[in-house]
């Protein structure tokens with residue numbers, strides 16, 4: 341049974357990417373692997389807009405989200421919270437035994453740079469976590485403004501989650517001074533779940549050196565040492581790296597700027613649909629995500645029924661809302677390889693199903 345996913349992760353994976361993943365596995369300490377690993381570096385550095393190393397982790401994004409806390413928090417971490425993923429990061433920090441502070445915003449609101457400044461001015465913190473695109477609420481935080489504030493505090497290491505925004509909008513890691521930029525495979529990159537990608541600044545590596553309890557599997561210095569030989573610390577998920585190599589070639593062929601522009605156009609198509617059908621965006625328009633749309637279910641539509649009809653008649657599904665806003669909101673993804681045609685088709689299908697429900 342296969343149907344098309346318009347949920348904000350995992351998202352649809354192209355036939356070509358699946359085919360690339362069927363490339364036979366090679367030994368992970370062989371020259372063939374080194375060639376594969378090194379071949380994806382230039383594309384990853386262009387994507388992350390960094391001159392630093394880009395590491396590949398055989399975990400989902402949470403692996404690196406947790407690992408980064410262990411590598412970067414010496415004193416206390418400030419967790420900027422405005423939705424399910426950013427809220428969870430605070431919980432994870434505590435579970436790692438880290439002293440953590442919560443900077444909370446209502447779901448649907450963005451992280452306010454001035455509130456970040458006020459907290460950091462206490463001098464309590466030497467690390468901060470930020471989810472760029474809060475997938476649960478469809479909020480895209482003002483990254484440049486927040487990073488400008490963080491950069492006023494040289495001791496503070498910034499960890500930024502770009503799981504649902506990396507490759508959908510430009511994220512200039514070096515220019516903004518991001519210390520750890522991480523993403524996962526199954527969202528904006530349009531690969532299957534199971535791999536995370538991250539880059540680490542020299543400042544973050546220096547911080548890691550000071551921390552004796554950063555473990556092994558996600559130790560930044562293990563990644564760096566192996567990276568210098570064109571390898572990963574442990575046996576990596578090689579099929580995903582072949583898939584990634586293919587996806588990076590797709591990005592290059594389209595051109596990253598064109599890719600960002602396409603996401604903006606598709607996102608506008610969905611916003612227009614929302615308005616036409618008498619719904620509202622959950623976040624404020626100014627802070628609305630470009631890679632997905634979180635819609636307030638103002639017409640109290642039966643979303644499980646909507647999805648049942650979408651799936652049985654049109655072979656696709658959207659998302660029925662996440663966590664405490666499940667049912668009160670629904671979400672439509674325009675990440676990855678979607679086109680005017682595919683989003684247009686979804687919206688036409690949604691039109692007919694919504695008509696049927698009312």
Ligand SMILES: *Cc1c(COP(=O)(O)O)cnc(C)c1O
Nearest residue numbers: 400401402425473475503504524
């Ligand atoms: C999906 C998601 C995650 C978690 O990713 P996993 O692959 O489940 O570890 C983290 N952050 C954001 C913003 C996400 O959308």
